[in-house]
Amino acid sequence: MNYEISKYIHTFISSKGYPLIYCSRTNAFLKITKELYDFVLEIKKDSSLINELDDSLLDLFKNKKIIVKSNEDEDYLLERQFNEEQISYSQKTLSLTLVPTLSCNFDCPYCFEEGKRVGNMKNETIEQLILFIKKHESAKQLDITWYGGEPLLAFGVIQKVLSRINEEINIPVKWHTIVTNGYYFTNKVIDFFKLHPLNCIQITLDGDRERHDKIRKQKSNGEGSYDKIINNIDTILNELPDTQISIRVNIEKENLDDFICLQRELSQKWEGKKITLYPGILRIENEDKTALACEAIPQWDALKFYFESYKKKILNGNIYPVLQYNEGCCATMINAYIVGPKGEIYKCWNDVSDDSKIVGYIHDKKLTNSSLFFRYLIGSKFYNNEDCKQCFFLPICPGYCPWFRLKNQHENGKYILCQCIQKAPNMLNDCLEYWYETNANS
Ligand code: SF4
Ligand code: SF4
Ligand code: SF4
Structure with a gap:
């Protein structure tokens, strides 16, 4: 041999x-x-x-x-392909990201939902949505994420959809979450979610009070929203103690320290509560959308930021590499759909509100843009990417965002895709040596 x-x-x-x-x-x-x-x-x-x-x-x-x-290394790639395909093509879970409205009370300058349209999901579309769910007979579990715009601006739609699901759908809702700006978490909303428990609420802050209020202001009167959102989080933590709150703190080059300060301040304030803060690295693109603009944190710097944060225990995460498969996202899962207010289907969260990225409609049997659907589902797999197939980091790589991959492939994008911390320059040696010095010798 x-x-x-x-x-x-x-x-x-x-x-x-x-x-x-x-x-x-x-x-x-x-x-x-x-x-x-x-x-x-x-x-x-x-x-x-x-x-x-x-x-x-x-x-x-x-x-x-x-x-x-x-040949063993080659065979490993086949086994990996098989395992990732199992994840991608599983029909056990029907995963729905529902967009009851594209409207929003804020007007964040970086919001990707350019040209957001006003209007909520209509009753007729809710009807079609229920039929669409019923057609997924092999699903044993339903995951629902509310997304927008600001989904709570269409709270009535959320109420109707959840009541219909409760009454007519036999598939249990195993994962229920909402991505919200947190402004409209009123007592009425909280009471409703006591009856329809949420596993997780994701709320975004744009930095400390001053910076957040400059960015996330009310569209109608320009007023900031930091204090109101913090008060709402307080109430949610008390009233919905079983729900995990996940606070995304948006950071770019200018406000890297905001995350560290907020993390200290808010984790003290909410010590012992079910809440975590994490940095949301803003991916601000240049004008022709081929690379990141200067305010954005370049990918390698972002990965180094994670490494330093893990080292200082500001963030929970692994310095030592972790063996993993690319679990994918809704773009790469066959049974995952993002459904917009008109019943339009997208595969990527970043595509919501862009008509050219609609892949079909919940009431249609056929896809209207099958090319895009298959580019996401199959084209973005590691085995269709020569760099990944040859890559030393593949076994420890969480994969890349297919949205950026398609930009590189079809729109002259120049993005660095790799999300594996150890792939950043010198980072593998730094991670391994740091781990060896702090663990193996102790
Ligand atoms: S809160 Fe969200 S949806 Fe609303 S403008 Fe800001 S980024 Fe866009
Ligand atoms: S393709 Fe990228 S941006 Fe779109 S849903 Fe997947 S991870 Fe998110
Ligand atoms: S590190 Fe980059 S090139 Fe390597 S497998 Fe991951 S995404 Fe592909």
Whole structure:
């Protein structure tokens, strides 16, 4: 049998001078002698030298997939493709992101929903939505996310849809969440959600009070919204204690510190409550939408920001790589739909309100834009991307956003897609060494 060094191997000398070997396929990590390190470099060039390794070392290297059978790395890609397809094509869950209105009481300058239209989902569309759900007979679970515009501006639609689902649909709602600006979380809304519990509420802040109020102001009178939203969160935490609140704090180059300050301030204020804060890196595009504008944080810097935040325990996350599959998003799941107020279907949250990105309608049997549907569903898979197929980081990579991928492929985009922290320059060595210094030696 022919053996070789796997392409998923990384060898390096730490900043303190000791040699390390890491395998991304098994996430295994070994400190080795300088003599063995040099020998591994030799084997990379001439695999026949593998025969000179002693049996116990050979077994260890085979076990950790540092040394593999020839073709084994190729076969790994097939297995990975199979597993990701299983996730993508599963029909067990029907996942619906429902947009009851595109209207919003705010007018954030970066809002992607350009040309937002006014108007709520009509009764006729609600009717079609119920039929659409009923047609998904193989679904065993229903996930519902309310999205907008500001979904609570169409609270009546939310009430009607949930009552109809309760009365007529046999599939249990297992995941129920809302993405809202938090302004209209009134007592009436809270009472309703006591009867239709939410697993999670996602609310966005645009930084500290001053910055937030400059950006998220009422369209009608220009008034800021920070205090009202914070008060509403207080009430939600008291009245809906089982619901997880997730606060996204938007950051760009200018206000990186806002997240750190808000995290300190608000986690103290709400200590012990079911609430988390996380940074939402704003992806502000340049005018011709081919790259990020200067106020945006470049992708590698964003990944370094996460690394530093994990190190300082400002954010919960892993410094050491994690073996993972690309779980995908609604764009890559066959049974996931974003349904707009007219019953139009999108595959990506960023496409909502852009008519050219509608892939079909809930009342139609056929897709109206099957090219876009399949570009998202299949075209954006790693096995259709040569860079990913050749990539050392694939086993530890959470994947990329298909929306940006399609921009690169079809609209001359120049975005860096990789979301794997360790892929940022020098970051793999930094992550591994930091982990080794703080864990392996303790
Ligand atoms: S709150 Fe959301 S939907 Fe409303 S303008 Fe701001 S980003 Fe757009
Ligand atoms: S394609 Fe990207 S932006 Fe669209 S839903 Fe998926 S992850 Fe989100
Ligand atoms: S997205 Fe980037 S890091 Fe991930 S597998 Fe593809 S090329 Fe590698």
